[in-house]
Amino acid sequence: MQDSTVHVRVVSPIVTRGFRKLADLKALEYPGVTLSHAEIGTGPGSIESEFEAAVSVPGTLAEVLRAEREGVDAVVIDCMGDPGLRPAREIAGIAVLGPCQTGMHVAAMLGHKFSIITVMRRLKPSFENTAALCGLSTKLASVRSVDIPVLELEEDLSVTTRRLVEEGRRAVEEDGAEALVFGCTGLMGCAGALREGLLAEGIDVPVIDPIPTAVSIAAALVRVGLSQSRTTFPAPPQKQLVGYDELRAAALPAAAE
Amino acid sequence: MQDSTVHVRVVSPIVTRGFRKLADLKALEYPGVTLSHAEIGTGPGSIESEFEAAVSVPGTLAEVLRAEREGVDAVVIDCMGDPGLRPAREIAGIAVLGPCQTGMHVAAMLGHKFSIITVMRRLKPSFENTAALCGLSTKLASVRSVDIPVLELEEDLSVTTRRLVEEGRRAVEEDGAEALVFGCTGLMGCAGALREGLLAEGIDVPVIDPIPTAVSIAAALVRVGLSQSRTTFPAPPQKQLVGYDELRAAALPAAAE
Amino acid sequence: MQDSTVHVRVVSPIVTRGFRKLADLKALEYPGVTLSHAEIGTGPGSIESEFEAAVSVPGTLAEVLRAEREGVDAVVIDCMGDPGLRPAREIAGIAVLGPCQTGMHVAAMLGHKFSIITVMRRLKPSFENTAALCGLSTKLASVRSVDIPVLELEEDLSVTTRRLVEEGRRAVEEDGAEALVFGCTGLMGCAGALREGLLAEGIDVPVIDPIPTAVSIAAALVRVGLSQSRTTFPAPPQKQLVGYDELRAAALPAAAE
C-alpha cells in the first residue's frame, strides 16, 4: 500500500484576488490528498472570451512551472476554458488537468448525454469545440447559460440557483441531458443546491462540479502513475524566446525534463 | 475533510477460481481506499466471446446486489467487455464501473488517440462498439491483439511481454496511438513491463492498466459524491421474473432503491 | 428457380404466454415463407429495462439453438432491444436478425431520416445506442414515446393509436423524421392505423412494423444465401460453463458448426 500524500494545486488563471478562497479548496481534501492554490500575476480579471483566455496563458504557464519546482504532484487549471492546458502539458513533468475536459469525460462515464450549464451564451462555441477535441461531440446534449457574468455569480445566490435549476431542467427535459456539468468554475459549491432543486422537480441526474471532480481525478491518476502522454505533449524544442522571462526555462528542454 | 475509507469491490465475472488473486488487488490499496474481491457462481471459465459475456451477466448482477447489501461503496467489473455494466447500474444504488469504458475515457484524457492491446483478434468489433457507445470512436486509433488466450497469458510471461511490446510499438508507429489501454483484465500487472519495453525503443506513452485505473477512478467519484445517472439507468419496473431467484430483489424496485 | 419454402421463427424473449399470438404471425406468411413461434422458459414478463433484457438472453439463446436443431432457416428475436442478438449470432449456424437493427436499416433505405416511436421514455438511450452500433446515428431524427407500458398497449387501442399519431406527427414536423419505426414489437399490427392517422393530417411517411419487416428481410437474405459474418460472430471457444445446461452445446464449438 502506498503511503505518500498526493498534493494537487489549483491554479486560477485570473488576477482577481480572493475570487477563489483557499478554505473552499481545503474543504475538498480527503485522506491522502492535500490541496494548495495560486493565482497568476499578469492577465485578465476573469475569463469570458477567447481574448481573455489567451492573455491568461503565459501567467498560467509560469504558475505550472512553479508548482512543479515546489514538488506539487498535479495541477488543475481553474477555468472551464482549460486555458493553457496543452502548452502546460508540454512544459510540465507533472500531470496537468483541465476541469472542462475532465468534467466532460466524467459526465460521459456516468450518463448517456450531458449538458453544460454556463454563465454567458457567448461561451457556447467554446464548449462545443472542447467537446469536439475530446471526441465527445455525440455526448454533448446542449450548452445552456444562466446569463450572469462570472464576477456577479455570488451577488445573489438565490437568483443564481434559481437560474441554474431552470436551465438544468430544460437541459434534461428539452435537450435530452442525463448528466449536467457546470460551465464555469465560479459556480463551485453550487452543485448541491442545483441537484436538490432538480430533485424537487422529479429530476435525478448527476451534477458535476468541475473543480472538485478534476482534483479528485487528478489525485486518482497520480495514484496509478498516469500523466499526459509525452507523445502528444513532447517538451518544446530549445529555441529563442523574446520576452516572457518567467517562461525561459520552458524553452530549454533540459529544464522541462 | 472526509474521514471515511472508500470500499471498492472487484467482481470477476468468471467461475475460474484463483485467476484473480486478492493479494494483487490488496497491493493496489492506498490511504483511504480498501479493496475486496468476488467471483461469480454460474457462468463461463473466461470471457472471449459475446456468448461468454452474455452468460456471465446474471451471476455478475447477483454479486453487485450482494456488494451493495454488504455496504461496499463501488463495484468494478473485472472484464474488458464490461459485461452487465448497464443492467448492474440500473439495479444498484452504488456506483458500478466498467474497466473498458473507464480506461477509454482516461486514455482520451491523457493522449490524442489511444489503442487497445487485447488477447484475441475476434474481440476487435466489441472494442470498437464500446468506443462508439462511449462517443470515443474518433479517439480509438486501433485494436491490436497478442493472439494469446486469456487463461494462457501467464504461461510464459516473457512471451506475453514481448508480444505486448511488439503490438504496442506498431500501435504507436503505424496506427497513431499516443496512449495504450490493455484490452484484457488478465493482463493486470503487465503495464510496467510494457512501458519499460516501449521506452527502450524510444516510445513514451502512458499504458493504462484498466483494473487499477477503474478502482482509483471509482474511489475518486465516490469522494465527490458522483454515481451513474438515475435518468440513464432508472430502476427496472416491478415485474414477473421466472428463474434467477438471486435476482428477484432487482425485479422489485423497492429493493433496488 | 428455387423451390424450397423458407421457415422463419419468431422468438419472443419473455415468459408471458399469449402476448404474441401465432395467428398474427401466420397472417404474415406469403408464398415461399412459413412462420413459427416460440417463447422462453426463464426470464422476464416483458422487457422495458436493460436488466430485463439481460435476463432474457440465456432463455433466448436456448430457443435459437432449438430452432436450428429443428431445421428453421432464420430466427427473428421478438423485442426491439435485440436482446441476445450478438451471442445468438455466434452460437447459431442459421441467420439471426434483430428487429431494431433491421428496422433501422430499412428505414434508412427508404427515407432521409427516421424516428423511433416507443413505449417508455427510459428506452431512449438504448435506441440511440443501437443506432450508434449500426452506424446510423446521423439517420436517427429522434426517439419518442407514447408513455404506455408494453403489457398495457392493447388495453385501449384507441388511446394507443391516438398517442402514436400524436408522437408520429411531432417526429415528422418537429424532429425532421421522414420515416417511422415502432420502438416496441408489442405495437405489431398498429402500423396501418398510424399511417392512416398521419395521412389524415397530411403526413405521408413509411411506418415500419419491425417484426413483419424483419421476417420478410430474413427470408430475403436466406433466398440469396446470406447470413451473419462468421468473422464478426465466430463460434465461441470450447470452455468450462457452470450452469446454463441448455446452452452447454454452445460452449462446444463442434455443436455450433
Added chain:
Amino acid sequence: MQDSTVHVRVVSPIVTRGFRKLADLKALEYPGVTLSHAEIGTGPGSIESEFEAAVSVPGTLAEVLRAEREGVDAVVIDCMGDPGLRPAREIAGIAVLGPCQTGMHVAAMLGHKFSIITVMRRLKPSFENTAALCGLSTKLASVRSVDIPVLELEEDLSVTTRRLVEEGRRAVEEDGAEALVFGCTGLMGCAGALREGLLAEGIDVPVIDPIPTAVSIAAALVRVGLSQSRTTFPAPPQKQLVGYDELRAAALPAAAE
C-alpha cells in the same frame, strides 16, 4: 396469406445490349418473385465516371416510368452508382432501389464493417460518398479495386476471380472488413467464386452480390407494403420542361401519383 407474385424489374442504365442476360436474372427467381429486364435507349456504353452516370439518368427515368405503367411492383437500377435513384423515387409510385445503397445496408446488418471491391480505383470517392449519404461511413472499411474495366470483366474470368480474391483478402486482413460487397453489378454471379476462394484461405465472410440482394430485398419490402418515403421523395412540381419528351409525364404531378 398473400397470393400475388411480386414483379421486380432490373433496369440496366447502359446502351450496351447483351451485357445483362435475362437468363441470369431469371435464375434469381424464387417462389412468389418474378423478374424482368430493360436497358436504356440513350446514354453511355458502361458507367465508370460521374459523367457517364449523369448521362444515364434521363434514359433510366424513362424506363422507371415505363415499368410503373406496365404494372411492375419494384425497380432495381443495375449499376453500383445508383444513377437516378433519387429522381426516380420522386417520379415513381412504385418502389425503386439502388444496389449500392441496398448492398451497403445489408452488409452493415450482417457484419461489423464491410469493404467494397470494385473495378477501377477512380470510383473510390463515389462509394465513400454513397456511404456518407447512407449514414454508413463508419461501417465502410475500405474501397478496393481489381483494376479491370467493366466491359472486360468477363474476358478472362479466372483473372477476374483471382484479383477479386486477392483484394478481398486484403480488405479483410489489412482493412478490417468483415463482409464484402461487389462494387460493380458487372460482377454479378462471381460471389460464389470469391467466397470459395476466400474460404480456401481461411477467410469466412459474407459476399454480397448487389443485384440478387437488391432484387430480394425489393420483393421483401413490397411484401410488407413499404416503399420510399413520399416526404423525402415528393413528386416534382408541375412545370415547364424543354426536351426529354419521354419524361414529360414526370413533370406533371398528376401522372406521378
Added chain:
Amino acid sequence: MQDSTVHVRVVSPIVTRGFRKLADLKALEYPGVTLSHAEIGTGPGSIESEFEAAVSVPGTLAEVLRAEREGVDAVVIDCMGDPGLRPAREIAGIAVLGPCQTGMHVAAMLGHKFSIITVMRRLKPSFENTAALCGLSTKLASVRSVDIPVLELEEDLSVTTRRLVEEGRRAVEEDGAEALVFGCTGLMGCAGALREGLLAEGIDVPVIDPIPTAVSIAAALVRVGLSQSRTTFPAPPQKQLVGYDELRAAALPAAAE
C-alpha cells in the same frame, strides 16, 4: 504581379430566360474580374426537385464545355443543388464551382455553425446531403425555408424579405446558427436586406449570398492556380455514347484534356 483579368461564367441550369439578369452579374465585377452568363437549352424551368436537377445536367455540361472552348477561366453553376458539379469537373479543364458547396465552406470559415435559408421545405434532405458530402454535417445548424417557390420570389419582395428575416432569426435563436447561407440562387441580391433586418433585431451574423461568393472564390482560386483535383475528377474513359451529341467531346478524353 499578375496582369490578366479572370473571366468567370455563371451558368444558369434552367431554360427560363431573363430569370438571371446579366446586369446583376455585371454589378458583381471588380478590378481583375469579369463575368459572363449562359442558360441551358434543354431542361427544367426552375429547380425544386431531384428530378429537375437531374434533367438540368446534360444541358449544363454542354455549357461548361462551351465555356472552356471560349476561354473562360472558371464556371459557377447557378443553382444551390450544384447540379452537374461532379461530372462537369470531370469533363472540364477549367475550374468549376458549385455555390452550395462553396457557400457552405465559406460559412464554416466565418462562423461556428451555419443555417441554410431556402425556398421550399422539400429541399432540406438535399442540403443535408450536400453538407455530408462536404464533410460539414457538424457545422450545419439547420435548414429553414420561406415556403415561396423560386419563380415567385420576386413577386413581392417585401414578403420575401420579411420571411427571410423571420426564418433567419429563428435559425440563430432556436437552432444555434452563427452564419446564414441562402439556399436558392434566386435570392441573389437579398443578402443586404436580410442582414439589415436581422441587425434591427440585434442579430449580427454574416449572410452569404452564394453566387457573388462563389464567383469571388472562383476568381481567387484561379489567381493562385488552383482547380479541382484530377485524381478526384479524372477525365471520363473514351466510350460509346448514344444521344447527347453536344456532349460527344466529353466522351473522348482527348477533347477533355
Added chain:
Amino acid sequence: MQDSTVHVRVVSPIVTRGFRKLADLKALEYPGVTLSHAEIGTGPGSIESEFEAAVSVPGTLAEVLRAEREGVDAVVIDCMGDPGLRPAREIAGIAVLGPCQTGMHVAAMLGHKFSIITVMRRLKPSFENTAALCGLSTKLASVRSVDIPVLELEEDLSVTTRRLVEEGRRAVEEDGAEALVFGCTGLMGCAGALREGLLAEGIDVPVIDPIPTAVSIAAALVRVGLSQSRTTFPAPPQKQLVGYDELRAAALPAAAE
C-alpha cells in the same frame, strides 16, 4: 464595379527577422490586391509546439490591432497553427484568416480528401484538432511530415523538395489523399516543385500553398463584404487586464468596435 484596392497584411507570429521576405509576398499581388507584412516583438523564434504557439499570441494580437488602426482590410496569420486566430477575430473589426483553417476548407472544395504535409511529426495532433474544429475530420486523409525543423527548411531545398515529393506520393497512394496542403508556412513557394515532382510520378493533385491561398481568399471575402461572425466572435467584455499594455484597447469594447 468596385474600384478600391484590397489591402491584406500577413502577420508572422515569430521574432525571427527575415524569415518571411516582403519581396516573396509582393510577388503574390495581383490587380486589386496589395500586400504588407509584419512580425511580432515578443514571442518565439519559430513555432513547432503548443508552447511556442501560446507565447506568440499576445504579440500577434497587438499586430492585428495595429493593422486595423492602419486601415488594412484583412489579416492573415503566417503560421499553420493559426495561433491567436480566435481571440484576434474577437478584438478586430476587420477580417482575420488563418492559413490552416482556410487551406483545409479550400482543399475540401477541390478534392475528395486531403493530406497535410508538415515539418515535424509532433504537429500531427494539432492538425487533426484543427480539422475537427473545422468540421473536416472526415476529409483529412492523413498528416505526414518531412522531419525537417522550420528554420532548416531552406538549408538544402533539394532535400526539402525530395522529402515533400516522397511524403506527398505516400499521402496519395497509401492514405487516399486527392489534394495536398502544406503544413508549415515556411514551405511557401515550394508548391510548384512539389506539384512537378508528383506529376513526374504520374500523380495529379492540387497542392495548396496556404499563405498565397489565404491571402487570395481573404481578398475575395472582402470583395463580397464578408468577415468573421460577430456572434461567434463577439468583442470581449470591458474588464481589468494586468500587463499586456499594447492590448489594453482590446479589453475596452469601444476600441474594438
